[in-house]
Amino acid sequence: MKCRKCHKKAIHFQPYSGAHLCAPHLIEDIERKVKHTIRKHRMIEKGDTIAVALSGGKDSTVLLYLLHKLFGERPDINIIAITIDEGIAGYRPNTLRHAKEITSKLGIEHIIASFKDEYGSTLDQIVAKGGEKGPCSYCGALRKHLLNKTARENGATRLAVGHNLDDEAQTVLMNLLRGDVERMVRMVPACAQPGLILRSKPLRDIPEREVALYAILEDLPVDFSECPYAYSAIRGEVRDMLNDFEVPHPGTKYAVLRSLDKMAEPLRHNFPQQSLNTCSICGEPTASDICQVCRLIGREG
């Protein structure tokens, strides 16, 4: 098949657009979409310091590379990278190595913060102790908390995360299937809250497969390994369901995300943003007196 734009050999077919694309035109298409997403949702503005949450996996590595390519020359925009080392033996050391490689290649300041230093235990130690929640519940809450704190302490005005179209469409559906409309509405950030760095998802319009292809085509140092704790039954089922549905109905994932965008604004009135306090133990923003993380790790005493 030939590329729709230049008639050279195509390497990728986009079922949702009907286009066959060669490597340079796929790259161009992805970059155009990311720029459009950033502009449409005002994800980056003059004077911003963007902290990229860099795990070393394909999504965050592509995100960092792309933001550097699109905004690296802008004197009014600063880009830094933050990696959280949760302490997952056999997995995180490799991804950390890749994260260091890409930041030094691009000349981007790289900050590494660890669960061990912040919370006194690695994720492996927390999991070994057992607890009523699964590893990902601890990991997700602790990482979000530490990312926000580290971004703020390093002067970031935005926190960019690597969620792609597949991740976002899955999360919308998972929230719907659980009946958690409030959480679904909160996927689209409203406005900044004191102490909380606004999160953005510049890859939200790029299908996972294209993110992976971009990483390969640009020869980025990427770790494709999976976390040993990665097992979410419901996410796996929703992912399969969406992938199966996408075959006869290309564009379904985009349709799910567009539905969220259309519903979020009007629904926001039903779920007004809570005003936040600061946690009486760690000082991070929280809706109650003590934050979820201080409760989870038993800091309340």
Ligand code: SF4
């Ligand atoms: S899969 Fe779970 S435990 Fe592993 S890094 Fe992701 S959230 Fe953490």
Ligand SMILES: [Zn+2]
């Ligand atoms: Zn082409």
Ligand SMILES: [Zn+2]
């Ligand atoms: Zn706290």
